[in-house]
Amino acid sequence: MFEKVLIAxxxxxxxxSVQKTLGDLAITQYDYVYYCDDALLRISKSVLAQQPYQLLITDISFEEDHREQKLKNGIELIMKVKAVDPTIKVIVFSAEDRPNIIEGLFKDQGIDAYVRKARHDAKELKLAIETISKGKKHLANQLRQGVKEKNLHEFTTLDITILTLLSQGVLQKDIPLYLQKNNIKPSGLSTIEKRLSHMKEMLEFSKNEQLxxxxxxxxxI
Amino acid sequence: MFEKVLIAxxxxxxxxSVQKTLGDLAITQYDYVYYCDDALLRISKSVLAQQPYQLLITDISFEEDHREQKLKNGIELIMKVKAVDPTIKVIVFSAEDRPNIIEGLFKDQGIDAYVRKARHDAKELKLAIETISKGKKHLANQLRQGVKEKNLHEFTTLDITILTLLSQGVLQKDIPLYLQKNNIKPSGLSTIEKRLSHMKEMLEFSKNEQLxxxxxxxxxI
DNA sequence: TTATAAATTACGGGAAACCGTAAAACGGAG
DNA sequence: CTCCGTTTTACGGTTTCCCGTAATTTATAA
Structure with a gap:
């Protein structure tokens, strides 16, 4: 079992509540912080002191307040932490329920477990800690089903750019200009029209608003 | 101070965590449930047994799962509870941060306090309980500022209906049909066009997608 | 009831978006 | 370099949307 844990x-x-869960698992040596910057600081220090944390339990979204922070969210924190100590285990404990985002955490950030804040989250978190301490990965229950369904349409960066611009009020006919200014290669109006209608066809939508x-x-977006 | 409290x-x-907060306030007689239906049941029973709960601490959004529930969220719960026992005090403890929704809780549901899940929420919840036990109302700090800003545009039921239909893929020109079928009075295409352009003008938007x-x-929506 | 104001609807011209087709540009393989 | 296939762009006709004006209906008060 883990001996030294950090909660962000x-x-x-x-x-x-997370502290209490650690207590239930008889983990007494833990620290907790309310800001990502503090978390990175503690981990850096612990590595230098040759007493590294073995596990980081962190949220994804951190709210901004009066204290100016370098790290804006859990994803940035994880990347910095992994750079300092690649061996540390990471559990993300968050309310995020969008499959693509959670998938990305495993794929891009290389996290070891995702526990969603939900009805039995305390029990699930406990289970995740136990599983990982044995060297396994832990995928949240509700995710397994979520991952397989979708994939009706793979959104390209261009697609996302187009949709973002539309949602910001840019006229469709003006999008080519924006794309050219930012050196995005397919920039023809026709291409944009094609992408949009293709997306709608795949998802069986009729209007941009639906998309x-x-x-x-x-x-x- | 309250002697009998229910957590939903x-x-x-x-x-x-809420249980722990009650413990810190030396409130020992409390119960906790994970479903709205259970909450209403307990409160109804307590009233009949002439030992009513004095305070309900509840979330707003409850996730659906295998257990079929009558009450889908905290708002429905509060309404039912108030019908059974109008004297009970209610604290809403939720992550909701949209001012209109929170405003509605005070105005329509007559809640006594709103504590938003945030950085110092445990301390804030503690304070709210203390304040209300003295017979006062408690408005979350971060709300006060939020309430005054917006109000750029007051959305009517018609507005919301139009936007909902658009987001479901109904063509603008077909909206009059839908409105007539549901006996919604202004149903002319011109009126819809006017509402949409008015909304966009007020909010300084140029496209429906932005809206x-x-x-x-x-x-x- | 009638006059007046407000809300709703009808209409029409112009802009934007949609959609199919064809032309042009690009990217390997030989 | 040429050929071939793919991607991108250009173009034109049709539909939908936008927006101003005018007509109609509804509401309100004298």
Whole structure:
């Protein structure tokens, strides 16, 4: 079992609860912080002191407040932490439920477990800690089903750019200009029209408005 | 101070944390549930047994799962509870940060306090409980500023209907048909065009797509 | 009831978006 | 370099949307 753990979670109530979970697992040597910057600082120090944390439990979204922070969210934190100590295990404990985002955490950030804040999250977190301490990965239950369904359409960077511009009020006919200014290669109006109608066809939508809300819900834009 | 309290919160971790807060306030007689239906049941029973709960601490959004529930969220719960026992005090403890929604809780549901899940939420919850036990209302700090800014445009039910239909893929020119079928009075195409352009003018938007994402973020649709 | 104001709807010209087709540019393989 | 296939762009007709004006209906008060 882990001997030295760090909790990074801005919500005080959740932070308290995670502390209690560690207590239930008889892990006494842990620290907790409310800001990503503090988390990175503690981990850096622990590595230098040759007493590294073995596990980081962190949230993804951290709210901004009066204290100016370098690291804006858990993803940035994980990347910096992994650079300092690639051996540290990471559990993300978050309310995020959009499959693409969670998938990205495993794929891009190389996290060891994802526990979603939900009905049995305390028990699930406990289980995740136990599983990882044995050297395994832990994928949250509700994710397994989520991952397989979608994939109706793979959004390219161009697609996302187009949708973002539309949602910012740029006229379709003016999008080519924006793309050229930013040196994005396919920039013809026809291409944009084609992409949009293709996306709608794949997802069986009829209007851009539908596409926008769909991507909003999925966290694509 | 309150002597008998009920916690309704589906997230186990948050539920645990609220329990701990009550413990810190030396409130020993409390119960906790993970479903709205259970909460209403307990409160109804306590009233019949002439030992009513004095305070309900509840979340707003409850996730659906295998257990079929009558009450889908905290708002429905509060309404039912108030019908059974109008004297009970209510604290909403939620991550909701959209001012219109929070405002509605005070105005329509007559809640006594709103504590947002955030950095110092445990301390804030503690304070709210203390304040209310003295017979006062408690408005979360971060709300006060939020309430005054917006109000750039007051969305009518018609507005919301139009935006909802658009986001579902209904063509603008077909909206009059939908409105007539549901006996919604202004149903002319011109009126719809006018509402849309008026909304966009007020909010300084140029496209429907912008309007949609804006309303999504505000929780209007 | 009638006069007046407000809201709703009808209409029409112009802009933007949609959609199919064809032309042009690009990218290997031989 | 040429050929071939793919991607990108250009173009034109049609639909939908936008927006101003005018007509109509509804509401309100004298």
């Amino acid at each position: 979670e801005d919500h005080e109530s959740t932070n308290i 926008i809300v769909f991507c909003k819900d999925l966290g694509i | 919160e589906d997230h186990e971790s948050t539920n645990i 949609i994402v804006f309303c999504k973020d505000l929780g209007i």
